[in-house]
Amino acid sequence: MLKQEKSSSMKNIISKRSFTLIELILVIAVLSIGFGSMLLSLKYASINSVQAQFNTVSNFLCQEMLETGLTFRDERDAAGGFAALPITTINETPVTGFNQYNRSTVITYVDIGDLSQAVAGPTDYIKITVTVTGPSSSVPVTISTVVSDY
Numbered sequence: 001m002l003k004q005e006k007s008s009s010m011k012n013i014i015s016k017r018s019f020t021l022i023e024l025i026l027v028i029a030v031l032s033i034g035f036g037s038m039l040l041s042l043k044y045a046s047i048n049s050v051q052a053q054f055n056t057v058s059n060f061l062c063q064e065m066l067e068t069g070l071t072f073r074d075e076r077d078a079a080g081g082f083a084a085l086p087i088t089t090i091n092e093t094p095v096t097g098f099n100q101y102n103r104s105t106v107i108t109y110v111d112i113g114d115l116s117q118a119v120a121g122p123t124d125y126i127k128i129t130v131t132v133t134g135p136s137s138s139v140p141v142t143i144s145t146v147v148s149d150y
Helices: 002-017 021-074
Strands: 089-092 102-111 114-119 125-133 141-148
Touching: 021 102, 021 125, 021 141, 114 125
Parallel strands: none
Antiparallel strands: 089 102, 102 114, 102 125, 125 141
């Protein structure tokens, strides 16, 4: 009888210290959901990081060309207008030093009444539009400005 009491009390002690199969399955399920969510958020963070880097480089390349384009103010004719300025499209494929990026610059004459519409002939305003495209999955970045000869 003493032996049965000992084994019975040992079983109670062992069962109080261990986990049941249901508890283990629940813990595994909760951890798998947590890790799945964490991996998904890391994936999106990585994608957003690459997109932010593309936007930063593209904006830099656009601004660099716009600053170069602003020197056109110094290239006026004797009358003070942009008549001597060649209206052109400049394509850089790829941009020097940035092998994955292409840059297109369009310089057009515009009228003060409608700055979005290109016009023929010299006017007092030119529009410089710079578009940078990068890796195939990226959306192009376009920046425009209007320069006056005043």
